[in-house]
Amino acid sequence: MLVLLKMIKKLFFPRRRQEKTPVQDSPSQKAAYTYALATFLFLGLQGILATAGSLHLIFPDLPAPLNFASGRAMHLNLSIFWPLLGTMGGVYYFLVEATDRELFSIRLARWGFWYLLGTGMATLGFLAFGKTDGREYLEAPYFLKIALLTGLLAFTFNLLATAIKNRLLVQPEVVVILSGALLAPLLYLPTIFFVTHPTVDDVLRFLVIHLWEEGSLELLATTIGAALLASLKVAGRQKVKRLLLWEAGLVLTSGFIATGHHYYWIGTPDFWKVIGSVASGLQVVPVVLLALTAWQTTANRPRNFTPNLALYFFYASVFWNVVGAGLLGFLLAIPPLNRYAHGTYFTSAHAHMALFGFFGFLVLASSYYILTRRRRLSPTHVKRIKLSLVLLNSGLALMAACLVIAGFLQTYLWRGLGMDFTQVHLLLLPYLLLRTGGGAIFAAGGFLLAWEMVSLMLKPWMALLKPGKEP
Numbered sequence: 210m211l212v213l214l215k216m217i218k219k220l221f222f223p224r225r226r227q228e229k230t231p232v233q234d235s236p237s238q239k240a241a242y243t244y245a246l247a248t249f250l251f252l253g254l255q256g257i258l259a260t261a262g263s264l265h266l267i268f269p270d271l272p273a274p275l276n277f278a279s280g281r282a283m284h285l286n287l288s289i290f291w292p293l294l295g296t297m298g299g300v301y302y303f304l305v306e307a308t309d310r311e312l313f314s315i316r317l318a319r320w321g322f323w324y325l326l327g328t329g330m331a332t333l334g335f336l337a338f339g340k341t342d343g344r345e346y347l348e349a350p351y352f353l354k355i356a357l358l359t360g361l362l363a364f365t366f367n368l369l370a371t372a373i374k375n376r377l378l379v380q381p382e383v384v385v386i387l388s389g390a391l392l393a394p395l396l397y398l399p400t401i402f403f404v405t406h407p408t409v410d411d412v413l414r415f416l417v418i419h420l421w422e423e424g425s426l427e428l429l430a431t432t433i434g435a436a437l438l439a440s441l442k443v444a445g446r447q448k449v450k451r452l453l454l455w456e457a458g459l460v461l462t463s464g465f466i467a468t469g470h471h472y473y474w475i476g477t478p479d480f481w482k483v484i485g486s487v488a489s490g491l492q493v494v495p496v497v498l499l500a501l502t503a504w505q506t507t508a509n510r511p512r513n514f515t516p517n518l519a520l521y522f523f524y525a526s527v528f529w530n531v532v533g534a535g536l537l538g539f540l541l542a543i544p545p546l547n548r549y550a551h552g553t554y555f556t557s558a559h560a561h562m563a564l565f566g567f568f569g570f571l572v573l574a575s576s577y578y579i580l581t582r583r584r585r586l587s588p589t590h591v592k593r594i595k596l597s598l599v600l601l602n603s604g605l606a607l608m609a610a611c612l613v614i615a616g617f618l619q620t621y622l623w624r625g626l627g628m629d630f631t632q633v634h635l636l637l638l639p640y641l642l643l644r645t646g647g648g649a650i651f652a653a654g655g656f657l658l659a660w661e662m663v664s665l666m667l668k669p670w671m672a673l674l675k676p677g678k679e680p
Contacts, residue, residue: 233583237305237312243322244298245576246666251291251329252573253659256652259284263645267638275337282336282348288564289422290329294322295572296429297364300386302579303436304368307382313370321363328356344410346418347400354401361394381450382432385457389428396421408476415471422568423464430568431456433575434523440578441517455498463488470542474551482544518581518594522574525602529566533609538563549624554637555616558609565605573658580662593661600654607647615640 262280265273275283301318305311312318332349335341341348349357368390377383399413435453469485537559541547550556577594615637623633 234302235305235311237315237318238302238579240312240315240318240322241298241302241579242666243319244294244301245579246662247322247326248291248295248298248572248576249659249662251287251294252569253652253656255284255287255291256648256655258287260645260648260652263641263648267641267645276339279337279339282341283333285346286329286332286336286349288569290332292430292564292568292572293426294325294329295576296426296433296568297325298322298579299433299436299572299575300368300390300429303433303440303575304371304383304386306440307436308375308377308380310371310375310377313367313374317363317367321360321367324363325357325360328353328360331356342403344403344414347414351401351403354397358394358397358401361397365390365394381454382436385428385432385453388457388461389425389432392425392428393421396425411475412472412477415468419468419471420465422564423467424460426568427460427464428457430571431460434526434571437519437523437575437578441520443516443520452498459498467542470547473544473547486542486544517578518586518591518598519574519578521595521598522570522577525598526567526570526574529562529570529605533559533562533566537613549620550616553616553619553624554612555620558612558616561605561612562609577662580666584665586665590661590665593657597654597658597661600650600657602654604647604649604651604654607650608644609647611640611644611647615644 258280261273262275262277262284265271265277265280269277273280301312332353335350335353336348340350342350342354347354368387372378372383372387378387397417400417402413404410404413432453435449435456439449466484466488469481469488471485472481473485537555541550541555541559618637618640619633622628622636623630
């Protein structure tokens with residue numbers, strides 16, 4: 210009887226474990242450092258490359274080492290590659306913190322980074338020389354797609370083996386992480402198939418473009434965002450856990466069906482217009498939940514609270530997610546509007562705000578937190594990071610505003626009045642030039658951020674090279 214009472218007590222009244230912040234990161238968490246640092250480096254590279262490409266679009270006769278098509282392909286692939294690395298690093302880091310368990314294979318996590326880095330660099334090299342698969346957004350050569358798929362499978366295996374080994378399969382946050390990790394290689398799989406029918410090919414292509422990013426990777430990114438708020442102690446773990454489950458459920462339901470808004474005009478049945486528009490409206494709900502959580506973390510914190518700089522990245526992510534994915538994305542998913550606006554600069558504005566706004570800033574938030582959590586930051590470093598944030602946000606705002614104006618004019622003049630496409634493009638050049646100015650501001654912010662993070666990581670090594678003081 211006494212044994213039975215003890216079992217009931219343990220089951221219904223478990224002893225609360227006191228949370229203690231470790232003095233230093235575990236070996237498994239340290240394996241995420243390279244992922245986080247690469248995030249900043251590739252952001253700096255992408256900003257410079259994208260600005261040069263936008264300038265070449267306005268002045269095509271300018272001498273350039275890359276043609277516009279190759280530069281655009283590199284820009285698009287980079288916009289997914291570094292958020293993918295940052296997401297994987299964040300998942301490794303916060304999974305260990307949330308479960309207090311080491312990874313199944315730290316070596317696999319470390320070597321997995323170098324394998325993916327080599328795959329990404331090889332992809333950029335092939336794209337630079339115009340060696341592509343010929344499919345927009347999925348331009349990488351076939352064997353490099355197989356290589357990326359292999360890297361995703363290794364990542365998924367490491368997480369699944371960690372959960373099984375430590376009996377973590379019933380923890381909600383682990384379930385969400387594993388769901389995203391298992392979907393990552395599964396939803397990337399259609400990219401390795403090449404079919405000749407244009408409609409079928411577009412169906413498969415948008416499965417990867419939309420679902421891989423807004424399904425699997427968004428599940429992982431949502432987990433990272435929730436874990437970041439809990440680790441920063443701006444939201445309770447139970448509240449964050451409830452938010453995570455709501456977000457995951459909405460992403461899995463609305464996100465999957467909302468792929469239909471890509472199927473309006475590619476030769477599919479008309480019912481996709483109804484499915485795509487309704488589901489795209491539901492996609493706004495997770496955005497609102499995230500915005501409310503961010504507002505509550507701001508309103509409820511004490512007056513003497515000094516926010517971690519990672520929070521500023523997180524707040525930027527929420528803002529651009531609401532504006533780019535929530536507002537503009539919803540408008541573009543309405544079939545009568547999409548009929549005229551799809552494929553214009555409206556789409557480009559939505560992509561910049563939604564992809565970098567949500568994914569980019571969220572990954573930067575977690576990566577910055579991972580690299581600076583155990584370090585003493587100088588006032589100069591803090592000022593430079595804040596300056597880079599101002600440059601990134603102001604540059605993105607200018608780019609987005611110019612693209613929205615250009616998209617409106619392009620839609621009206623080209624799709625509405627039926628003017629010649631080339632003539633309309635010439636009329637849009639002033640706005641595209643301003644967009645390039647915004648890109649230059651953004652690139653400066655990205656370069657400053659990358660420089661500061663590399664300097665921060667190299668600072669201990671540089672100190673060893675300095676000659677010691679003579680007695």
